[in-house]
Amino acid sequence: MNAYPDSSFLASLYVSDANTxxxxxxxxxxxxxxxxxxxxxxxxxxxxxxxxxxKQITASQAAAAQRKFQSNVETLGPLxxxxxxxxxxxxxxxxxxxxxxxxxxxxxxxxxxxxxxDADAFLTFDIRQLKMATAEGLRVTF
Numbered sequence: 001m002n003a004y005p006d007s008s009f010l011a012s013l014y015v016s017d018a019n020t021x022x023x024x025x026x027x028x029x030x031x032x033x034x035x036x037x038x039x040x041x042x043x044x045x046x047x048x049x050x051x052x053x054x055k056q057i058t059a060s061q062a063a064a065a066q067r068k069f070q071s072n073v074e075t076l077g078p079l080x081x082x083x084x085x086x087x088x089x090x091x092x093x094x095x096x097x098x099x100x101x102x103x104x105x106x107x108x109x110x111x112x113x114x115x116x117x118d119a120d121a122f123l124t125f126d127i128r129q130l131k132m133a134t135a136e137g138l139r140v141t142f
Contacts, residue, residue: 003032004114005123007043007106009142012125014065015048015057019125022142026123030141035117036073037080039109044069082109086116093132101131114138 012019013027048062057065073079090105090112097103103111107129114122115136122133122140133140 001030001032001120002035002118003030003121003123003141004035004110004117004119005040006110006126006129007040007047008125008129009123010040010044010069011047014044014069015051015061019142022125023123026142030121032121032123035080035114035119036078037082037113037117039082039106039113041069041079043106080117082113083116086113089116093136097132097135100135101128103128103132107132111136111138 008019009023009026011017012023045066048057048065051057052059052062086109090108093108093112094103094105098108107126110124111122111129111132114133115138120139122129122138123142124130124133124140125142130140
């Protein structure tokens with residue numbers, strides 16, 4: 001199974017939070033091949049550093065989470081570039097769904113990437129992405 005995780009799902013795998021048990025269960029149950037893009041690396045790096053800024057984790061914990069993600073990239077699936085057709089699809093999704101779900105640009109990009117890269121499942125804890133992905137016919141799980 002090819003699964004596209006959003007950043008909320010991935011972050012819960014690398015920094016313990018309320019969603020970590022559900023993320024781990026989903027991985028064990030689905031045993032997916034992850035579809036990962038450079039957007040994931042950017043968002044995870046920013047998420048880890050934001051947690052340091054908010055004093056929720058230490059700089060060394062953020063660095064450890066970053067190293068763990070980077071070491072797992074090949075196991076989870078290689079980082080893929082985001083092609084122009086993802087952005088074209090994202091503009092269409094924005095026109096059709098932002099007024100309904102309050103989607104942000106990065107939410108839309110993740111859903112567009114999942115659709116364009118033929119994901120079998122979309123893994124998220126973000127309610128806006130969940131609603132949009134479901135509306136687009138993606139199997140959403142966590």
